[in-house]
Amino acid sequence: MSRLETNLHQLVTGMTALRHEGQFDEPNLDGTKGDYISFDSWEWPQGVGLYALASLWRAGHLPRLKNELEGWYQRRIEAGLPAQNVNTTAPMLALSLLWRESGDPAHGALLAKWAEDVLEHAPRTEEGGIQHDVSDKKNRGELWDDTLFMVALFLASYGEGAGRRDLVDEAERQFLVHTRYLADPATGLWFHGWTFDGRHNFARARWARGNAWISAGVLDLLDLATIAPSVAAFLTGVLKAQVDALLPLQCQSGAWRTLLDDPSSYEELSATAGFGYALLKGARLGLGTPAWKAAGIKAVHAVMASIDDTGTLQNVSYGTRMGHDLDFYRTIPIQPTAYGQAMALLCLGEAMNHDDLR
Template sequence: MEERRIIEESLSRLVSGFESLRHDGGFVEPNLDGTPGDYISFDGWEWPQGVGLYGLVQLWLARDRDKDLGAMLTGWYDRAMARGLPGMNVNTTAPMLALSILWRETRDPRHEAVLDDWANRVMSDAPRTPFGGIQHDVSDKVNSGELWDDTLFMVALFLASYGQAARRPDLVDEAVKQFLVHAQFLADRETGLWFHGWTFEGRHNFARARWARGNAWITACLLDLFDLATIPEAPACFLRDLLRDQVKALLPLQTDEGAWRTLLDDPGSYPETSATAGFAYGLMKGARLGLLGYQAGQAGRRAVDYVIRQIGPEGVVGGVSYGTRMGHDLQFYRDIPIQPTGYGQSLVILALAEALKQTE
């Protein structure tokens, strides 16, 4: 009971901390269209807010469709639609994932039209690499010929989720294809971990960085894909094996304190909270579903203890690395600054929502 009380209290503080995030004038990154980028505050429409909303909608489900959380989510999307949505790219697709789950549960017709239009534009307009991968173009940069781990979380999960809810198998098929294409070029055959990115312009994995948060996107994605859609058994079997291979490599790299470092296999890089939370979520969930073993579940619980210690008195998560572009050398990752963000809040929310299920 004491463990459950601590988790519930931490979750309440996290939600309050998420709502309080505001852009402080730092990290100004203008978009290609001249608008200012906002990767920190709660109300911006970008990938950090999208990941945050996904954490909140999962907590909303875990709390039996809590009315206050439901109003918070609906209000966020109402305000965004009143302002007008930005152009479509990989990162601006991220908020559509939580919206697809909200619509699946409520069938609000206002949301269906937005989701359908966005999904259609992803299918027809998103730039592609060779092999049909979705090119990782973002609001402030065109990344010609590049595949990134992040794309699977920001786009492929949305296609799977909305495709299943809207009975559109073409979208689910596309999501599966994206997982397979990205695995072909990003999964490291030597270790089982995943590289941050791949470029067809030179055909290489940049710094060959086994970046923690990128790997955490993969751990979470490889589990949540099966929650969001019905996947054919052949690719499902392959993707489950990829998950187990990654986890086998992850477990020995956990620090004594329960964290993972921002470069997983580099003891000189700093412990990073958002990735640790993502791994905690995936490891505990995988163990609960019988896809991963006892050791994975225990590692996830140690990681939860670590991330709870990183929650400040105002509910803001510390030790989170700022949004990370593609690095061409490993020092780039070691130098990424620490900054509270929506995705830091939400990945910890995901981890604690899963930890709550473990206490039931």
């Protein structure tokens, strides 16, 4: 077994072994305890983790993961699902991929109702953007990078599988609206968020993980559904502009900093893994130059160097709210999380698709 394959197995074990242990207690609006670390919780970090597992299974790298996914969903659905918001929608993406193969009617009914509720009841900003409401806070009038990965990819995937063009259209619309307000035309990078209350981009933070949601999300949108050619061409151009800005900002280690253009901020590995995944995938699909693959390879090495003996990716910043100044981002604590494991799994899983990296 190659080092790459060994690291993939270790990362899966490390993710499923994560436990909350009382860190970062963040009560939800309904009074329940928020758990954004352990794998046995229906939230966004776990949703991204499930998507990584589903992606590995679908690619044929770890076929056994299908049974683990089915078991996870059975346990969590039987325990009862939380109220719908942006972040609790994230686990629906991997479930849609399972359902697209199995056709399980119970899963199909759950997915259909959840998608319909997003269309009919998700709070909206001006111009129809999905407001970034989460389990512990309503963010009135705000658009965040994260929403595209947590909600729009689910709508696209389930819409494609169900023959619901209206859902795919809504996913496209969300990418277009968010691009309008979050992509920085001066640099090609993305700001973390936008508020219609005062109409500004908060700290104008070019935050690494938010940018990674976009790099990975654009490519995965094009994979998960049939996207209108004009929208696909537009988003591909947005991605290329972003990568043009990213490549000169890669550190010597192969990583990127948590504030991409701030040399005083720390190197952050969940974003690095997301960028590595996107760069290698984009190169494989013929979208980028050889420089994309070269940078992606450096990112893979940075990720592998940051996996400890327990299979845990280190140097991952904890869940990051909207910052009103740049110091906020510089001081986010380091904490292993399911999304850190997931981004590393996506990155190394994509590396397995390149014969020269296996």
